[in-house]
Amino acid sequence: MAESVIKFNNVTFTYNAEENDIPALNNVSFGVNKGEFLAVLGHNGSGKSTAAKMMNALLIPDSGEVIVDGMNTAESENTLNIRKKVGMVFQNPDNQLVATIVEDDVAFGPENLGLAPEEIRKRVDFALKAVGMYELKDREPHNLSGGQKQRVAIAGAIAMQTDCIVMDEPTAMLDPSGRAEVMNTIKMLKDELGITVILITHYMDEAVKADRVIVMNNGEIIMDDTPKNVFSQVEIIKNLGLDVPQATELAYRLNKSGLNIDYSVLNEEECAQAILRFAGVKR
Template identity: 60%
Template sequence: MDNIIEVRNAVYEYVDEDVVKRAVDNVSFSIERGSFTVILGHNGSGKSTLAKLLNGLLKPTDGDIFVDGINTKDEETEIEVKRKVGMVFQNPDNQLVASVVEEDVAFGPENLGLHPSVIRKRVDDALNSVGMYEYRESTPHRLSGGQKQRIAIAGIIAMEPSCLILDEPTAMLDPKGRKEIVSTLRKLNKEKGITVVLITHYMEEAEKADRVMVMNDGVIIDDNTPKEIFKKVEVLKSVGLSVPQTTELLYALKQNGFNISTDVLSVEETANAIAYCLEEE
Protein backbone atom coordinates (compact mmCIF):
# COMPACT_ATOMS: atom_id res chain seq x y z
CA MET A 1 0.00 0.00 0.00
CA ASP A 2 1.31 3.46 -0.92
CA ASN A 3 1.22 5.77 2.06
CA ILE A 4 1.88 9.49 1.88
CA ILE A 5 2.04 9.92 5.64
CA GLU A 6 3.26 7.46 8.27
CA VAL A 7 2.91 8.25 11.94
CA ARG A 8 4.81 5.96 14.30
CA ASN A 9 4.25 6.24 18.03
CA ALA A 10 4.09 10.02 17.87
CA VAL A 11 4.01 11.89 21.17
CA TYR A 12 3.78 15.64 21.59
CA GLU A 13 4.28 17.21 24.98
CA TYR A 14 4.22 20.85 25.99
CA VAL A 15 4.70 22.69 29.23
CA ASP A 16 1.84 24.75 30.53
CA GLU A 17 2.46 26.53 33.86
CA ASP A 18 5.17 24.06 34.88
CA VAL A 19 2.97 21.05 34.18
CA VAL A 20 3.92 18.77 31.29
CA LYS A 21 0.87 18.04 29.19
CA ARG A 22 0.46 15.50 26.44
CA ALA A 23 -1.50 16.81 23.47
CA VAL A 24 -0.78 13.76 21.33
CA ASP A 25 -0.22 10.50 23.15
CA ASN A 26 1.53 7.65 21.35
CA VAL A 27 -0.42 7.77 18.11
CA SER A 28 0.28 5.53 15.12
CA PHE A 29 -1.47 5.48 11.77
CA SER A 30 -0.84 6.01 8.10
CA ILE A 31 -2.63 7.96 5.39
CA GLU A 32 -3.02 6.31 2.01
CA ARG A 33 -2.17 8.37 -1.06
CA GLY A 34 -5.27 9.75 -2.78
CA SER A 35 -7.59 9.08 0.14
CA PHE A 36 -10.03 11.40 1.88
CA THR A 37 -9.66 11.12 5.64
CA VAL A 38 -11.59 13.00 8.29
CA ILE A 39 -10.25 13.39 11.81
CA LEU A 40 -13.07 14.14 14.23
CA GLY A 41 -12.54 15.50 17.67
CA HIS A 42 -13.84 17.91 20.24
CA ASN A 43 -11.96 21.12 21.18
CA GLY A 44 -8.83 20.21 23.08
CA SER A 45 -8.74 16.65 21.80
CA GLY A 46 -5.30 17.23 20.31
CA LYS A 47 -6.45 17.27 16.70
CA SER A 48 -4.91 20.64 15.86
CA THR A 49 -1.61 19.61 17.36
CA LEU A 50 -1.73 16.41 15.33
CA ALA A 51 -2.32 18.48 12.17
CA LYS A 52 0.74 20.63 12.86
CA LEU A 53 2.80 17.51 13.47
CA LEU A 54 1.85 16.11 10.07
CA ASN A 55 3.51 18.90 8.07
CA GLY A 56 6.46 19.49 10.36
CA LEU A 57 5.23 22.77 11.86
CA LEU A 58 5.67 20.99 15.18
CA LYS A 59 8.15 18.17 15.77
CA PRO A 60 7.09 15.12 17.78
CA THR A 61 8.61 14.94 21.28
CA ASP A 62 8.90 11.21 20.78
CA GLY A 63 8.26 8.85 17.89
CA ASP A 64 8.55 9.66 14.18
CA ILE A 65 6.44 11.03 11.36
CA PHE A 66 7.33 10.34 7.75
CA VAL A 67 6.03 12.31 4.78
CA ASP A 68 6.71 10.48 1.54
CA GLY A 69 9.55 8.70 3.34
CA ILE A 70 11.09 11.91 4.75
CA ASN A 71 11.29 12.28 8.52
CA THR A 72 9.73 15.60 9.57
CA LYS A 73 12.44 15.96 12.22
CA ASP A 74 15.06 16.43 9.51
CA GLU A 75 16.00 20.15 9.48
CA GLU A 76 17.39 20.12 5.96
CA THR A 77 14.25 18.83 4.29
CA GLU A 78 11.85 21.04 6.24
CA ILE A 79 10.78 23.05 3.17
CA GLU A 80 10.37 19.85 1.15
CA VAL A 81 7.93 18.47 3.74
CA LYS A 82 5.89 21.69 3.71
CA ARG A 83 5.79 21.64 -0.07
CA LYS A 84 4.44 18.07 -0.05
CA VAL A 85 1.95 18.59 2.74
CA GLY A 86 0.03 21.83 2.47
CA MET A 87 -1.90 23.19 5.40
CA VAL A 88 -5.02 25.34 5.60
CA PHE A 89 -6.05 26.92 8.90
CA GLN A 90 -9.27 27.96 10.53
CA ASN A 91 -9.30 31.72 9.98
CA PRO A 92 -8.97 32.69 6.30
CA ASP A 93 -8.23 36.31 7.25
CA ASN A 94 -5.01 35.33 8.98
CA GLN A 95 -3.65 33.26 6.11
CA LEU A 96 -3.84 35.68 3.22
CA VAL A 97 -0.75 37.77 2.66
CA ALA A 98 -1.51 40.05 -0.29
CA SER A 99 -4.42 42.35 -1.01
CA VAL A 100 -4.92 41.09 -4.55
CA VAL A 101 -6.28 37.53 -4.87
CA GLU A 102 -3.91 36.31 -7.59
CA GLU A 103 -0.89 37.83 -5.89
CA ASP A 104 -1.77 36.02 -2.71
CA VAL A 105 -2.10 32.69 -4.51
CA ALA A 106 1.29 33.37 -6.11
CA PHE A 107 2.98 33.75 -2.70
CA GLY A 108 3.74 30.02 -2.23
CA PRO A 109 5.08 29.34 -5.75
CA GLU A 110 7.12 32.56 -5.55
CA ASN A 111 8.76 31.28 -2.38
CA LEU A 112 9.62 28.07 -4.22
CA GLY A 113 11.57 30.18 -6.70
CA LEU A 114 9.66 29.06 -9.79
CA HIS A 115 9.83 30.82 -13.13
CA PRO A 116 7.27 33.68 -13.53
CA SER A 117 5.45 31.92 -16.39
CA VAL A 118 5.18 28.69 -14.36
CA ILE A 119 3.83 30.65 -11.40
CA ARG A 120 1.25 32.34 -13.65
CA LYS A 121 0.02 28.97 -14.91
CA ARG A 122 -0.13 27.43 -11.45
CA VAL A 123 -2.02 30.41 -10.05
CA ASP A 124 -4.59 30.26 -12.85
CA ASP A 125 -4.98 26.47 -12.45
CA ALA A 126 -5.32 26.72 -8.68
CA LEU A 127 -7.92 29.48 -8.89
CA ASN A 128 -9.85 27.52 -11.50
CA SER A 129 -9.87 24.37 -9.39
CA VAL A 130 -11.46 26.19 -6.44
CA GLY A 131 -13.81 28.09 -8.74
CA MET A 132 -12.44 31.54 -7.94
CA TYR A 133 -10.77 32.41 -11.24
CA GLU A 134 -13.10 35.30 -12.01
CA TYR A 135 -12.17 36.92 -8.68
CA ARG A 136 -8.43 36.87 -9.41
CA GLU A 137 -8.13 40.64 -9.46
CA SER A 138 -10.38 41.51 -6.56
CA THR A 139 -9.31 42.11 -3.01
CA PRO A 140 -9.86 39.46 -0.31
CA HIS A 141 -11.64 41.71 2.19
CA ARG A 142 -14.54 42.21 -0.23
CA LEU A 143 -15.14 38.42 -0.44
CA SER A 144 -17.25 36.16 1.77
CA GLY A 145 -15.68 33.86 4.36
CA GLY A 146 -16.16 30.79 2.17
CA GLN A 147 -14.60 32.55 -0.81
CA LYS A 148 -11.64 33.71 1.28
CA GLN A 149 -11.09 30.18 2.51
CA ARG A 150 -11.19 28.91 -1.08
CA ILE A 151 -8.47 31.47 -1.92
CA ALA A 152 -6.44 30.14 1.00
CA ILE A 153 -6.86 26.61 -0.39
CA ALA A 154 -5.84 27.82 -3.87
CA GLY A 155 -2.72 29.36 -2.31
CA ILE A 156 -1.73 25.92 -1.07
CA ILE A 157 -2.81 24.02 -4.21
CA ALA A 158 -0.59 26.34 -6.30
CA MET A 159 2.43 24.75 -4.60
CA GLU A 160 1.16 21.42 -5.99
CA PRO A 161 1.31 19.43 -2.74
CA SER A 162 0.51 15.71 -2.69
CA CYS A 163 -1.46 16.10 0.49
CA LEU A 164 -3.71 18.80 1.88
CA ILE A 165 -4.35 19.10 5.62
CA LEU A 166 -7.15 21.36 6.76
CA ASP A 167 -7.45 22.30 10.40
CA GLU A 168 -11.12 23.18 10.99
CA PRO A 169 -11.38 25.16 7.75
CA THR A 170 -15.13 25.60 8.15
CA ALA A 171 -15.32 26.56 11.84
CA MET A 172 -15.69 30.29 11.12
CA LEU A 173 -17.98 29.96 8.11
CA ASP A 174 -21.73 30.04 7.64
CA PRO A 175 -23.51 26.87 6.42
CA LYS A 176 -23.25 28.03 2.78
CA GLY A 177 -19.51 28.65 3.07
CA ARG A 178 -19.11 25.29 4.78
CA LYS A 179 -20.76 23.49 1.87
CA GLU A 180 -18.57 25.38 -0.61
CA ILE A 181 -15.42 24.22 1.14
CA VAL A 182 -16.45 20.58 1.54
CA SER A 183 -17.48 20.27 -2.11
CA THR A 184 -14.27 22.00 -3.24
CA LEU A 185 -12.24 19.51 -1.21
CA ARG A 186 -14.13 16.58 -2.62
CA LYS A 187 -13.53 17.88 -6.14
CA LEU A 188 -9.79 18.32 -5.53
CA ASN A 189 -9.62 14.81 -4.12
CA LYS A 190 -11.53 13.19 -7.00
CA GLU A 191 -10.22 15.21 -9.94
CA LYS A 192 -6.66 16.02 -8.96
CA GLY A 193 -6.03 12.99 -6.77
CA ILE A 194 -4.86 15.15 -3.89
CA THR A 195 -4.85 13.35 -0.55
CA VAL A 196 -7.13 15.23 1.85
CA VAL A 197 -6.98 15.14 5.64
CA LEU A 198 -9.86 17.18 7.00
CA ILE A 199 -9.87 17.95 10.69
CA THR A 200 -13.22 19.07 12.01
CA HIS A 201 -15.82 18.73 14.71
CA TYR A 202 -18.74 18.82 12.28
CA MET A 203 -19.74 15.21 11.72
CA GLU A 204 -21.74 16.06 8.59
CA GLU A 205 -18.47 16.75 6.84
CA ALA A 206 -17.32 13.19 7.51
CA GLU A 207 -20.27 11.65 5.64
CA LYS A 208 -18.57 11.03 2.32
CA ALA A 209 -15.02 10.45 3.57
CA ASP A 210 -13.17 7.21 2.86
CA ARG A 211 -12.17 6.94 6.46
CA VAL A 212 -12.92 8.63 9.76
CA MET A 213 -10.67 8.80 12.79
CA VAL A 214 -12.07 9.93 16.13
CA MET A 215 -9.71 11.64 18.51
CA ASN A 216 -10.11 12.22 22.21
CA ASP A 217 -7.54 13.25 24.84
CA GLY A 218 -4.66 12.91 22.39
CA VAL A 219 -5.54 9.34 21.44
CA ILE A 220 -7.27 7.94 18.37
CA ILE A 221 -10.19 6.04 19.84
CA ASP A 222 -11.74 4.84 16.60
CA ASP A 223 -10.69 4.48 12.98
CA ASN A 224 -13.20 3.16 10.45
CA THR A 225 -15.55 3.98 7.57
CA PRO A 226 -18.07 6.77 8.24
CA LYS A 227 -21.00 4.32 8.31
CA GLU A 228 -19.38 2.17 10.97
CA ILE A 229 -18.35 5.21 13.01
CA PHE A 230 -21.80 6.81 12.93
CA LYS A 231 -23.40 3.66 14.28
CA LYS A 232 -21.65 4.25 17.57
CA VAL A 233 -23.82 7.15 18.65
CA GLU A 234 -23.15 6.56 22.37
CA VAL A 235 -19.36 6.64 21.93
CA LEU A 236 -19.45 9.79 19.83
CA LYS A 237 -21.66 11.58 22.31
CA SER A 238 -19.41 10.56 25.17
CA VAL A 239 -16.45 12.36 23.59
CA GLY A 240 -18.46 15.55 23.07
CA LEU A 241 -19.31 15.19 19.39
CA SER A 242 -22.79 15.83 18.12
CA VAL A 243 -24.02 13.26 15.62
CA PRO A 244 -25.84 14.34 12.42
CA GLN A 245 -29.55 14.93 12.87
CA THR A 246 -30.43 12.01 10.57
CA THR A 247 -28.34 9.59 12.61
CA GLU A 248 -29.78 11.00 15.80
CA LEU A 249 -33.34 10.46 14.50
CA LEU A 250 -32.71 6.88 13.36
CA TYR A 251 -30.96 6.10 16.60
CA ALA A 252 -33.92 7.40 18.61
CA LEU A 253 -36.36 5.38 16.49
CA LYS A 254 -34.36 2.22 16.96
CA GLN A 255 -34.14 2.72 20.70
CA ASN A 256 -37.91 3.02 20.82
CA GLY A 257 -38.39 -0.35 19.26
CA PHE A 258 -38.49 0.30 15.52
CA ASN A 259 -36.68 -2.22 13.39
CA ILE A 260 -34.66 0.28 11.38
CA SER A 261 -31.12 0.34 9.98
CA THR A 262 -28.97 3.09 11.50
CA ASP A 263 -26.07 2.98 9.05
CA VAL A 264 -27.42 5.46 6.51
CA LEU A 265 -26.27 9.07 6.45
CA SER A 266 -27.94 11.35 3.95
CA VAL A 267 -31.40 12.87 4.38
CA GLU A 268 -32.70 10.94 1.37
CA GLU A 269 -31.39 7.60 2.58
CA THR A 270 -32.90 8.30 5.99
CA ALA A 271 -36.29 9.07 4.47
CA ASN A 272 -36.14 5.84 2.48
CA ALA A 273 -35.16 3.84 5.55
CA ILE A 274 -38.08 5.25 7.50
CA ALA A 275 -40.50 4.61 4.61
CA TYR A 276 -39.22 1.04 4.28
CA CYS A 277 -39.55 0.46 8.01
CA LEU A 278 -43.15 1.76 8.02
CA GLU A 279 -44.12 -0.50 5.11
CA GLU A 280 -42.80 -3.49 7.00
CA GLU A 281 -44.76 -2.78 10.16
Protein backbone atom coordinates (compact mmCIF):
# COMPACT_ATOMS: atom_id res chain seq x y z
CA MET A 1 0.00 0.00 0.00
CA ALA A 2 1.38 3.39 -0.95
CA GLU A 3 1.61 6.04 1.73
CA SER A 4 -1.34 8.39 2.18
CA VAL A 5 -0.70 12.10 1.66
CA ILE A 6 -4.14 12.99 2.94
CA LYS A 7 -6.07 10.84 5.37
CA PHE A 8 -9.68 11.22 6.56
CA ASN A 9 -10.43 9.37 9.80
CA ASN A 10 -14.14 9.14 10.69
CA VAL A 11 -14.80 12.72 9.67
CA THR A 12 -18.21 14.21 10.45
CA PHE A 13 -19.19 17.79 9.70
CA THR A 14 -22.42 19.79 9.83
CA TYR A 15 -22.93 23.35 8.52
CA ASN A 16 -24.69 25.61 11.09
CA ALA A 17 -24.83 22.77 13.61
CA GLU A 18 -27.33 24.61 15.88
CA GLU A 19 -30.19 24.80 13.38
CA ASN A 20 -29.34 21.95 11.07
CA ASP A 21 -29.07 18.29 11.90
CA ILE A 22 -28.21 16.84 8.49
CA PRO A 23 -24.47 16.35 8.35
CA ALA A 24 -22.68 17.33 5.15
CA LEU A 25 -20.12 14.62 5.88
CA ASN A 26 -21.06 11.58 7.92
CA ASN A 27 -18.28 9.42 9.35
CA VAL A 28 -16.13 9.53 6.25
CA SER A 29 -12.81 7.69 6.10
CA PHE A 30 -10.43 7.38 3.17
CA GLY A 31 -6.87 8.04 2.17
CA VAL A 32 -5.33 9.73 -0.85
CA ASN A 33 -2.23 7.95 -2.13
CA LYS A 34 0.85 9.82 -3.18
CA GLY A 35 0.97 10.54 -6.90
CA GLU A 36 -2.49 9.24 -7.74
CA PHE A 37 -5.29 10.94 -9.64
CA LEU A 38 -8.38 10.57 -7.50
CA ALA A 39 -11.82 11.63 -8.69
CA VAL A 40 -14.56 12.34 -6.16
CA LEU A 41 -17.91 11.98 -7.90
CA GLY A 42 -21.31 12.95 -6.58
CA HIS A 43 -24.30 15.15 -7.33
CA ASN A 44 -24.76 18.61 -5.83
CA GLY A 45 -25.09 18.43 -2.07
CA SER A 46 -23.47 15.00 -1.80
CA GLY A 47 -20.73 16.38 0.43
CA LYS A 48 -17.94 16.28 -2.13
CA SER A 49 -17.10 19.99 -1.97
CA THR A 50 -17.16 19.89 1.83
CA ALA A 51 -14.63 17.07 1.70
CA ALA A 52 -12.47 19.17 -0.63
CA LYS A 53 -12.47 22.13 1.75
CA MET A 54 -11.38 19.80 4.59
CA MET A 55 -8.20 18.93 2.70
CA ASN A 56 -6.46 22.23 3.26
CA ALA A 57 -8.04 23.37 6.50
CA LEU A 58 -10.65 25.71 5.00
CA LEU A 59 -13.06 23.61 7.08
CA ILE A 60 -12.23 21.64 10.23
CA PRO A 61 -14.11 18.41 11.15
CA ASP A 62 -16.66 18.48 14.01
CA SER A 63 -15.43 15.04 14.94
CA GLY A 64 -12.80 12.76 13.51
CA GLU A 65 -9.64 14.14 11.95
CA VAL A 66 -8.00 15.01 8.66
CA ILE A 67 -4.27 14.38 8.51
CA VAL A 68 -2.21 16.01 5.77
CA ASP A 69 1.35 14.71 5.51
CA GLY A 70 1.32 13.88 9.22
CA MET A 71 -0.23 17.21 10.25
CA ASN A 72 -3.67 17.46 11.83
CA THR A 73 -5.73 20.18 10.15
CA ALA A 74 -7.46 21.02 13.46
CA GLU A 75 -4.27 22.50 14.91
CA SER A 76 -4.06 26.07 13.72
CA GLU A 77 -0.26 26.22 13.83
CA ASN A 78 -0.28 23.62 11.03
CA THR A 79 -2.58 25.61 8.75
CA LEU A 80 0.09 27.44 6.75
CA ASN A 81 2.24 24.34 6.33
CA ILE A 82 -0.76 22.34 5.15
CA ARG A 83 -1.60 24.99 2.57
CA LYS A 84 1.95 24.88 1.30
CA LYS A 85 1.42 21.15 0.68
CA VAL A 86 -2.11 21.23 -0.72
CA GLY A 87 -3.11 23.75 -3.37
CA MET A 88 -6.66 24.43 -4.38
CA VAL A 89 -8.43 25.35 -7.63
CA PHE A 90 -12.06 26.47 -7.47
CA GLN A 91 -15.05 26.39 -9.77
CA ASN A 92 -15.35 30.05 -10.75
CA PRO A 93 -12.16 31.05 -12.55
CA ASP A 94 -12.75 34.73 -11.89
CA ASN A 95 -12.92 34.46 -8.13
CA GLN A 96 -9.48 33.02 -7.60
CA LEU A 97 -7.23 35.26 -9.65
CA VAL A 98 -6.02 38.11 -7.48
CA ALA A 99 -3.71 40.18 -9.64
CA THR A 100 -4.38 42.14 -12.80
CA ILE A 101 -1.55 40.54 -14.77
CA VAL A 102 -1.17 36.80 -15.33
CA GLU A 103 2.41 36.43 -14.09
CA ASP A 104 1.77 38.61 -11.04
CA ASP A 105 -1.09 36.34 -10.11
CA VAL A 106 1.03 33.22 -10.32
CA ALA A 107 3.60 35.00 -8.14
CA PHE A 108 1.02 35.76 -5.45
CA GLY A 109 1.42 32.47 -3.54
CA PRO A 110 5.23 32.36 -3.56
CA GLU A 111 5.29 36.04 -2.51
CA ASN A 112 3.14 35.17 0.49
CA LEU A 113 5.68 32.50 1.41
CA GLY A 114 8.34 35.22 1.61
CA LEU A 115 10.64 33.70 -1.01
CA ALA A 116 13.51 35.58 -2.63
CA PRO A 117 12.58 37.48 -5.81
CA GLU A 118 14.85 35.39 -8.08
CA GLU A 119 13.35 32.18 -6.70
CA ILE A 120 9.83 33.49 -7.28
CA ARG A 121 10.68 34.45 -10.85
CA LYS A 122 12.10 30.98 -11.48
CA ARG A 123 9.02 29.24 -10.10
CA VAL A 124 6.58 31.52 -11.93
CA ASP A 125 8.29 30.96 -15.27
CA PHE A 126 8.41 27.21 -14.68
CA ALA A 127 4.74 27.02 -13.67
CA LEU A 128 3.55 29.13 -16.61
CA LYS A 129 5.55 27.03 -19.05
CA ALA A 130 4.19 23.82 -17.51
CA VAL A 131 0.57 24.83 -18.12
CA GLY A 132 1.38 26.37 -21.50
CA MET A 133 0.55 29.95 -20.53
CA TYR A 134 4.05 31.45 -20.67
CA GLU A 135 3.37 33.29 -23.92
CA LEU A 136 0.41 35.03 -22.30
CA LYS A 137 2.18 36.02 -19.09
CA ASP A 138 1.66 39.76 -19.60
CA ARG A 139 -2.05 39.50 -20.35
CA GLU A 140 -4.86 40.65 -18.11
CA PRO A 141 -6.92 37.77 -16.70
CA HIS A 142 -10.24 39.20 -17.88
CA ASN A 143 -9.07 38.92 -21.49
CA LEU A 144 -8.48 35.16 -21.18
CA SER A 145 -10.90 32.33 -21.90
CA GLY A 146 -12.32 30.27 -19.01
CA GLY A 147 -9.97 27.37 -19.71
CA GLN A 148 -6.95 29.69 -19.79
CA LYS A 149 -7.95 31.28 -16.47
CA GLN A 150 -8.17 27.85 -14.85
CA ARG A 151 -4.71 27.02 -16.21
CA VAL A 152 -3.37 30.20 -14.61
CA ALA A 153 -4.99 29.15 -11.32
CA ILE A 154 -3.31 25.74 -11.62
CA ALA A 155 0.01 27.46 -12.35
CA GLY A 156 -0.51 29.42 -9.12
CA ALA A 157 -0.59 26.13 -7.22
CA ILE A 158 2.41 24.69 -9.12
CA ALA A 159 4.45 27.79 -8.24
CA MET A 160 3.84 27.05 -4.55
CA GLN A 161 5.44 23.64 -5.21
CA THR A 162 2.52 21.86 -3.61
CA ASP A 163 2.51 18.05 -3.50
CA CYS A 164 -1.20 17.91 -4.00
CA ILE A 165 -3.75 19.95 -5.94
CA VAL A 166 -7.42 19.74 -5.00
CA MET A 167 -9.77 20.91 -7.76
CA ASP A 168 -13.32 21.67 -6.77
CA GLU A 169 -15.42 21.32 -9.95
CA PRO A 170 -12.86 23.25 -12.03
CA THR A 171 -14.71 22.57 -15.29
CA ALA A 172 -18.33 23.22 -14.27
CA MET A 173 -18.36 26.71 -15.79
CA LEU A 174 -16.32 25.91 -18.90
CA ASP A 175 -17.25 25.05 -22.47
CA PRO A 176 -16.10 21.73 -23.99
CA SER A 177 -12.77 23.10 -25.24
CA GLY A 178 -12.05 24.68 -21.84
CA ARG A 179 -12.85 21.39 -20.15
CA ALA A 180 -10.44 19.58 -22.44
CA GLU A 181 -7.70 22.14 -21.61
CA VAL A 182 -8.13 21.51 -17.88
CA MET A 183 -8.19 17.73 -18.28
CA ASN A 184 -4.99 17.80 -20.35
CA THR A 185 -3.35 19.96 -17.69
CA ILE A 186 -4.35 17.44 -15.00
CA LYS A 187 -2.72 14.66 -17.01
CA MET A 188 0.45 16.75 -17.26
CA LEU A 189 0.44 17.41 -13.48
CA LYS A 190 0.30 13.70 -12.78
CA ASP A 191 2.58 12.36 -15.50
CA GLU A 192 5.26 15.03 -15.68
CA LEU A 193 5.31 16.70 -12.28
CA GLY A 194 4.18 13.75 -10.16
CA ILE A 195 1.63 15.89 -8.35
CA THR A 196 -1.27 14.16 -6.59
CA VAL A 197 -4.55 15.39 -8.06
CA ILE A 198 -7.94 15.24 -6.36
CA LEU A 199 -10.68 16.18 -8.80
CA ILE A 200 -14.14 16.91 -7.44
CA THR A 201 -16.64 16.61 -10.26
CA HIS A 202 -20.06 15.54 -11.37
CA TYR A 203 -18.96 14.76 -14.91
CA MET A 204 -18.46 11.03 -15.34
CA ASP A 205 -16.37 11.49 -18.48
CA GLU A 206 -13.74 13.19 -16.30
CA ALA A 207 -13.92 10.63 -13.51
CA VAL A 208 -13.34 7.89 -16.08
CA LYS A 209 -9.81 9.21 -16.64
CA ALA A 210 -8.84 8.92 -12.95
CA ASP A 211 -6.84 6.14 -11.29
CA ARG A 212 -9.47 5.78 -8.61
CA VAL A 213 -13.02 7.04 -8.08
CA ILE A 214 -14.81 7.76 -4.84
CA VAL A 215 -18.58 8.13 -5.19
CA MET A 216 -20.34 10.20 -2.53
CA ASN A 217 -23.99 10.48 -1.63
CA ASN A 218 -25.64 12.19 1.37
CA GLY A 219 -22.31 12.83 3.02
CA GLU A 220 -21.20 9.21 2.82
CA ILE A 221 -18.85 7.23 0.62
CA ILE A 222 -20.85 4.74 -1.46
CA MET A 223 -18.05 3.37 -3.60
CA ASP A 224 -14.28 3.60 -3.66
CA ASP A 225 -12.75 1.66 -6.53
CA THR A 226 -11.22 1.80 -10.01
CA PRO A 227 -13.31 3.60 -12.65
CA LYS A 228 -14.02 0.27 -14.34
CA ASN A 229 -15.48 -1.32 -11.25
CA VAL A 230 -17.41 1.80 -10.32
CA PHE A 231 -19.09 2.46 -13.65
CA SER A 232 -19.98 -1.15 -14.36
CA GLN A 233 -22.44 -0.80 -11.44
CA VAL A 234 -24.73 0.99 -13.85
CA GLU A 235 -27.93 0.74 -11.76
CA ILE A 236 -26.38 2.11 -8.55
CA ILE A 237 -24.73 5.02 -10.34
CA LYS A 238 -27.92 5.94 -12.18
CA ASN A 239 -29.99 5.74 -9.00
CA LEU A 240 -27.59 8.23 -7.42
CA GLY A 241 -28.53 10.71 -10.15
CA LEU A 242 -25.18 10.36 -11.91
CA ASP A 243 -24.28 9.42 -15.46
CA VAL A 244 -22.35 6.45 -16.71
CA PRO A 245 -20.42 6.72 -19.99
CA GLN A 246 -22.66 6.01 -22.98
CA ALA A 247 -20.24 3.20 -23.87
CA THR A 248 -20.84 1.47 -20.53
CA GLU A 249 -24.58 2.05 -20.70
CA LEU A 250 -24.86 0.65 -24.20
CA ALA A 251 -22.93 -2.52 -23.34
CA TYR A 252 -24.83 -2.88 -20.08
CA ARG A 253 -28.25 -2.64 -21.68
CA LEU A 254 -27.30 -5.11 -24.41
CA ASN A 255 -26.08 -7.46 -21.70
CA LYS A 256 -29.35 -7.13 -19.78
CA SER A 257 -31.27 -7.89 -22.97
CA GLY A 258 -29.67 -11.30 -22.95
CA LEU A 259 -26.54 -10.75 -25.06
CA ASN A 260 -23.44 -11.93 -23.25
CA ILE A 261 -21.43 -8.74 -23.73
CA ASP A 262 -18.79 -7.65 -21.24
CA TYR A 263 -19.92 -4.29 -19.90
CA SER A 264 -16.87 -3.31 -17.84
CA VAL A 265 -15.97 -0.90 -20.64
CA LEU A 266 -15.27 2.82 -20.24
CA ASN A 267 -14.66 4.27 -23.68
CA GLU A 268 -15.80 3.83 -27.25
CA GLU A 269 -12.86 1.61 -28.29
CA GLU A 270 -13.41 -0.84 -25.44
CA CYS A 271 -17.13 -0.90 -26.07
CA ALA A 272 -16.79 -1.46 -29.82
CA GLN A 273 -14.29 -4.23 -29.18
CA ALA A 274 -16.57 -5.98 -26.69
CA ILE A 275 -19.45 -5.87 -29.16
CA LEU A 276 -17.27 -7.03 -32.07
CA ARG A 277 -15.90 -9.86 -29.95
CA PHE A 278 -19.45 -10.96 -29.18
CA ALA A 279 -20.51 -10.67 -32.81
CA GLY A 280 -17.42 -12.69 -33.84
CA VAL A 281 -18.26 -15.44 -31.36
CA LYS A 282 -21.75 -15.56 -32.73
CA ARG A 283 -20.80 -15.83 -36.35
